[in-house]
Amino acid sequence: MSSSAVEVDEAADLVCQLDCVQGMVDALSSVRWKRHQSSPGQDAVVELSEHGIVLIVEETGCLQAKVYLRRELFVTYEYSAEGRPRFGLSLGLFVDCLNTFSSPGHAPVIEIRYPDPDMQLILKSVDSSNVCIYAEIRTRIPDTISWDYNFGPARNAPASFTIKAISLYLHTAPTYLTAVLKEAIDDLEWPSSTIQILLQPEPPSVVFKGEGHGDLQVPNNTYKYKFLRATTSNIAGSVLKDNRGSKLTFGRGGMLKIQHLVSVVKPGIQHPYTDSSGLQQPSRIAYLEFYVKPEEDEGSVDD
Amino acid sequence: MFLHNLLAGDGVQCVAQFGRDLLFRDYRISSQNDDRIAFSIDLALFHRALRSALSILQSQGGGGDPADGGGSQLQIQIKLLKKIPAGSQQPTPFLSFETKGYKSAVIHDVPISKPLSRADVTELQTALDMAQELPQTLVQVPDLPQLQNLVDRLKNVGDILSISITQYGDLHLQVSTGLVTVGSEFRRLRVLGGRADAPPGDQNLSAPSRTRLAMERGEAQSVQVSMKHLAKSIQCHLTKPDCAFYGIAPQGACLTVIFQFFIPGTRQMDKSISLHCRLPVLDTGSV
Numbered sequence: 001m002s003s004s005a006v007e008v009d010e011a012a013d014l015v016c017q018l019d020c021v022q023g024m025v026d027a028l029s030s031v032r033w034k035r036h037q038s039s040p041g042q043d044a045v046v047e048l049s050e051h052g053i054v055l056i057v058e059e060t061g062c063l064q065a066k067v068y069l070r071r072e073l074f075v076t077y078e079y080s081a082e083g084r085p086r087f088g089l090s091l092g093l094f095v096d097c098l099n100t101f102s103s104p105g106h107a108p109v110i111e112i113r114y115p116d117p118d119m120q121l122i123l124k125s126v127d128s129s130n131v132c133i134y135a136e137i138r139t140r141i142p143d144t145i146s147w148d149y150n151f152g153p154a155r156n157a158p159a160s161f162t163i164k165a166i167s168l169y170l171h172t173a174p175t176y177l178t179a180v181l182k183e184a185i186d187d188l189e190w191p192s193s194t195i196q197i198l199l200q201p202e203p204p205s206v207v208f209k210g211e212g213h214g215d216l217q218v219p220n221n222t223y224k225y226k227f228l229r230a231t232t233s234n235i236a237g238s239v240l241k242d243n244r245g246s247k248l249t250f251g252r253g254g255m256l257k258i259q260h261l262v263s264v265v266k267p268g269i270q271h272p273y274t275d276s277s278g279l280q281q282p283s284r285i286a287y288l289e290f291y292v293k294p295e296e297d298e299g300s301v302d303d
Numbered sequence: 304m305f306l307h308n309l310l311a312g313d314g315v316q317c318v319a320q321f322g323r324d325l326l327f328r329d330y331r332i333s334s335q336n337d338d339r340i341a342f343s344i345d346l347a348l349f350h351r352a353l354r355s356a357l358s359i360l361q362s363q364g365g366g367g368d369p370a371d372g373g374g375s376q377l378q379i380q381i382k383l384l385k386k387i388p389a390g391s392q393q394p395t396p397f398l399s400f401e402t403k404g405y406k407s408a409v410i411h412d413v414p415i416s417k418p419l420s421r422a423d424v425t426e427l428q429t430a431l432d433m434a435q436e437l438p439q440t441l442v443q444v445p446d447l448p449q450l451q452n453l454v455d456r457l458k459n460v461g462d463i464l465s466i467s468i469t470q471y472g473d474l475h476l477q478v479s480t481g482l483v484t485v486g487s488e489f490r491r492l493r494v495l496g497g498r499a500d501a502p503p504g505d506q507n508l509s510a511p512s513r514t515r516l517a518m519e520r521g522e523a524q525s526v527q528v529s530m531k532h533l534a535k536s537i538q539c540h541l542t543k544p545d546c547a548f549y550g551i552a553p554q555g556a557c558l559t560v561i562f563q564f565f566i567p568g569t570r571q572m573d574k575s576i577s578l579h580c581r582l583p584v585l586d587t588g589s590v
Contacts, residue, residue, distance in 0.1 A: 093460075093483050100456040100485055103449060130491050132510055133453070136484040 012113050013081035014048050016074040017126065019109045021102040023264030024069065026236045027286040028095050030262065031057050031065035033230035044091040045142040046121075048114065049084045052077075057091055061293070063227040068287040073264050075109065087114070088142035089121060097135035101125055108133070115139070182232035182240065196222045197248070197256065222295050223256055231258045231290040239263075254294035262286045306427060307346075315532045315582055316557075317539070318434055322575025328378070334418075340383065341419040341427060344398060352411035356402040359409055378403060386412065434581055438550025438559050440524075442474050443493040447547055451537050453487050458530055460485045463585060466533075466558055467525035468551055469517040470494065471501035475510055478530070486510055495548060524551040526584045528558050536560050536580040544578065558582040 034042040052070035071077040109127040123135040198207040247259040307317040380401040385394040397412040461478040472494045477486035488510035517523035544562035562578040
């Protein structure tokens with residue numbers, strides 16, 4: 001039994017309530033690329049601020065993902081910390097705990113509180129007085145994020161990498177883009193583990209190209225397939241179906257940024273056809289960002 | 304009467320009893336042991352024979368309920384018999400299912416053990432009598448799918464589950480590992496047996512502290528069981544029980560789950576069916 005028995009309502013840094021657990025599970029699961037490996041699982045760093053919650057996961061300094069859960073996603077959001085508290089936890093445990101709350105046909109309201117006297121993250125269902133589910137998650141002092149990439153405008157990127165091409169693509173098939181992207185990346189079963197991405201304005205298109213070994217001629221940047229795959233492979237089918245689109249951007253030094261929008265809507269109040277433009281209230285969207293570093297210029301491809 | 308695992312100490316025990324008239328239109332038995340015959344049967348084969356018989360009845364419009372007594376020709380005849388299987392000299396006991404449809408008849412012979420000896424039957428009966436011992440306090444879980452869903456999710460968290468039952472009608476499940484504690488408390492459940500009034504003001508406490516206080520007052524019991532065992536017992540939901548009661552046997556000997564079935568179309572308990580499980584309690588003394 002844990003020692004959180006003492007009911008002291010000490011000022012927590014954050015107390016917020018959420019009515020769409022499933023949306024949050026979907027958003028967080030999308031960055032859970034180590035799901036199929038057993039221990040030790042995937043560590044995440046959570047940063048709290050008055051604007052919302054950011055969850056950051058990264059791997060070997062080459063791939064980083066951020067999930068932005070803005071305060072507008074929450075029913076209530078009481079933030080009373082100074083600075084921006086950060087803590088580390090196991091992403092898998094966090095998602096499994098959240099999953100405990102969601103059940104078919106029932107959208108619970110949960111309270112998220114940090115910290116308790118033992119510096120734990122507390123989740124608690126608050127919508128029924130007769131059934132209460134709770135979770136107390138041990139947190140850690142966070143690992144330092146090895147790179148906090150400031151994604152500035154890509155001024156020194158080659159001109160051909162224009163976002164226009166992407167946005168044209170977005171206009172043609174806004175609803176299916178993430179699905180298309182996922183499919184394209186899944187299909188890249190090519191001999192090389194290195195993928196080249198080309199954006200062309202005429203005709204507007206994105207080209208994913210796998211090169212054979214030692215055949216790198218193009219001065220564009222290349223990305224490891226496994227990292228590229230991680231940016232789409234864990235996105236739940238329900239998210240793809242009701243998708244807001246994805247966006248690819250190239251930043252300084254060839255850093256690839258892939259942004260997905262995941263709607264976080266309480267089931268039952270979802271009206272996919274109310275807005276013909278396919279836009280939902282921006283407040284009900286979680287932003288996922290993946291950053292993939294290009295491969296080092298060594299000419300040799302391994303892995 | 305089906306007894307599963309009754310004599311083994313380490314698994315889930317399950318006892319199902321059916322009233323004779325509920326299942327059978329005609330029933331004849333004769334044995335030298337007070338007209339009782341006991342044998343063991345492979346569950347998978349037994350299940351297959353029943354499914355096959357049912358599918359024949361259903362495909363031929365027989366409704367599959369031999370108890371309806373509507374004079375239907377479609378019925379299953381179940382017999383205990385001995386046959387000499389191909390390639391053997393020894394007569395072997397079988398439970399034989401003969402299903403007669405309008406156009407076809409199918410016979411399934413399910414191999415069974417030799418009838419248990421008088422001593423074995425007595426031993427089983429003793430174990431059964433002990434298994435009938437009721438916990439002092441039982442709480443009723445009204446929403447079985449909800450419980451099932453919860454246990455499915457908790458399975459991902461850990462292997463050992465603490466279950467606490469208070470005399471106020473609270474059922475508290477908790478899984479705790481070094482990194483996380485996840486629990487769920489169902490409150491104000493219907494109580495059978497020993498009950499007490501919840502102390503005032505306890506609704507402001509967290510579930511773990513409420514349980515701890517109730518334990519200190521001697522108005523609650525708590526045991527640890529294997530998550531796998533609980534998940535297995537929850538498979539009993541496949542029998543579509545109408546409600547389930549949870550209780551902890553005296554001295555925390557085991558966790559007892561009693562399923563109840565209503566007479567169709569009523570809220571009255573059908574006394575001719577009984578199903579209950581006993582989950583072994585994990586030894587926590589060494590911790």
